Amino acid sequence: MQIPLTGEYMRLAPFILANIEPILVDWEHFARSLAPGAKMTKLALRNDAEAILLATARDMQVGQSLAQQASKSKGHGGAGGAESNGLDNASALHGVARVGSGYDIREVVSEYRALRASVLRLWRESLPQPDLSDIDDISRFNESMDQSLAKAVGSYTTRVDQSRRMFLAILSHDLRNPLNCIRMAALLVSRANDDSDSTSALSMIETNTAAIARLISDLIDFASAGLDSGLPLTREPVDLEKLCREVVDGFRTAHPRRTLRFHSDGDLTGNWDAGRIRQVVSNLMGNALQHGSADGPVILSLSSEVSDVVLSVYNEGAPVPSHMLTTIFDPLMRYTSPESTARRVPGSIGLGLYIVREIVVAHAGTVEVASTEQEGTMFTVRLPRRHPVESHN
Numbered sequence: 046m047q048i049p050l051t052g053e054y055m056r057l058a059p060f061i062l063a064n065i066e067p068i069l070v071d072w073e074h075f076a077r078s079l080a081p082g083a084k085m086t087k088l089a090l091r092n093d094a095e096a097i098l099l100a101t102a103r104d105m106q107v108g109q110s111l112a113q114q115a116s117k118s119k120g121h122g123g124a125g126g127a128e129s130n131g132l133d134n135a136s137a138l139h140g141v142a143r144v145g146s147g148y149d150i151r152e153v154v155s156e157y158r159a160l161r162a163s164v165l166r167l168w169r170e171s172l173p174q175p176d177l178s179d180i181d182d183i184s185r186f187n188e189s190m191d192q193s194l195a196k197a198v199g200s201y202t203t204r205v206d207q208s209r210r211m212f213l214a215i216l217s218h219d220l221r222n223p224l225n226c227i228r229m230a231a232l233l234v235s236r237a238n239d240d241s242d243s244t245s246a247l248s249m250i251e252t253n254t255a256a257i258a259r260l261i262s263d264l265i266d267f268a269s270a271g272l273d274s275g276l277p278l279t280r281e282p283v284d285l286e287k288l289c290r291e292v293v294d295g296f297r298t299a300h301p302r303r304t305l306r307f308h309s310d311g312d313l314t315g316n317w318d319a320g321r322i323r324q325v326v327s328n329l330m331g332n333a334l335q336h337g338s339a340d341g342p343v344i345l346s347l348s349s350e351v352s353d354v355v356l357s358v359y360n361e362g363a364p365v366p367s368h369m370l371t372t373i374f375d376p377l378m379r380y381t382s383p384e385s386t387a388r389r390v391p392g393s394i395g396l397g398l399y400i401v402r403e404i405v406v407a408h409a410g411t412v413e414v415a416s417t418e419q420e421g422t423m424f425t426v427r428l429p430r431r432h433p434v435e436s437h438n
C-alpha cells in the first residue's frame with residue numbers, strides 16, 4: 046500500500062499515529078501469509094498490533110535518558126513511564142496470543158521484521174524530502190521495536206514453557222495410578238506363585254516399574270520447578286547427619302563392591318524439607334557412583350558453619366569437561382562416557398542435577414561443582430539452617 050505525498054514534512058511518530066490503518070493492513074497481509082494466519086479472522090490477525098503501534102508512537106514523543114535509551118536499544122525495556130509500560134503490556138499480550146494461534150517463534154519474529162520494514166517504507170514514500178531529524182526518529186523507532194520484540198518473545202517462550210511443564214505434570218500424575226495398579230497386581234501374583242519362572246518375571250516387573258516411578262517423580266519435580274509455585278517445601282527440624290547416614294547405608298547395600306565414606310563434624314541440624322534434602326543427597330551420591338571411578342571412593346562430607354551446613358560429595362575418575370561445568374545443572378543435560386553409560390540407572394533422563402539445584406535454591410542455598418583430572422569432582426551444597434525470612438523474627 047502506498048500513502049500519497051502530502052507535500053508537508055511529517056516526523057515518524059505523528060506519521061504512525063496518522064496512518065495506523067494502512068500500516069495495520071500491511072501487518073494483517075503479512076500475518077495472513079504465514080501458515081497459522083491463513084484461517085484467522087481480521088481481528089485475530091491484527092491482535093495487539095494497533096496497541097503496539099500507538100504505544101510505540103507515543104513513547105517516541107516523550108524524552109528519555111541515556112540509560113533508558115541503552116536499555117531499550119538492547120531490547121531490555123525498563124524505560125519507565127506510561128508509554129513504555131503500555132508498549133511492554135501490549136507486546137507481552139501479543140506474544141501470548143500468538144502461542145494460542147499456533148505461530149512458532151520464528152513467525153513472531155518475522156512479523157516484527159515486516160512491521161518495522163513496512164512502517165519505514167511507508168514513511169519514506171510519504172516524505173517530500175529527507176531531514177536530519179529522520180535519523181533520530183529511526184533510532185527511537187528501532188529502540189521501541191526492539192523493546193516490543195523482546196517482550197513479545199519473552200512472553201511467548203514463557204507461555205510455551207509453562208504449557209509444556211503443565212502437560213508433563215498432568216501426564217506424570219495420571220501415569221502414577223496405572224503404575225501403582227501394576228505394582229499391586231504383581232505383588233498379589235507373587236504371593237500366589239512361588240515357582241522360579243514367576244519369581245524371575247515378577248522381579249523384572251518390579252525393577253522396571255521402579256525405574257518408571259523414578260522417571261515420573263523426576264518429571265513431576267521438573268514440571269513443578271518451572272511453574273509459578275516452584276518446588277513445594279515442608280520444613281521441619283532435621284538432623285542432617287542422621288539423614289545422610291541412612292542414605293549412605295542404603296547405597297552401601299545396593300553397591301556392596303564400591304567404597305563409600307561418610308564424614309561429619311559439628312552441629313548439623315536445621316530447618317529443612319527432609320524428603321527434598323534426601324533427594325539432593327541421593328541424586329548427588331548416585332551421580333558420583335555412576336560417573337566416578339569404579340575403583341575410587343565416593344565420599345560424602347558434612348561440616349558446620351555459623352548459619353549454614355555444608356554438604357559435599359566427592360568422586361575420583363574422569364573430570365566433567367570444562368565446557369559442561371556451566372550447563373551441568375540445566376535440565377536434560379547429561380555428561381556421558383562409556384563407563385558411566387554402562388552404570389546408568391534405568392529411569393534417568395538427565396534431570397537429577399537440575400532437581401538438586403532447584404531443591405537447594407528453594408531452600409535459599411547454593412550448589413557448585415569443581416572438577417579436574419588431578420583433584421577429582423566435588424559437588425558442594427551450602428544450606429542455611431533457617432529460612433531467611435525466619436531470621437528476622
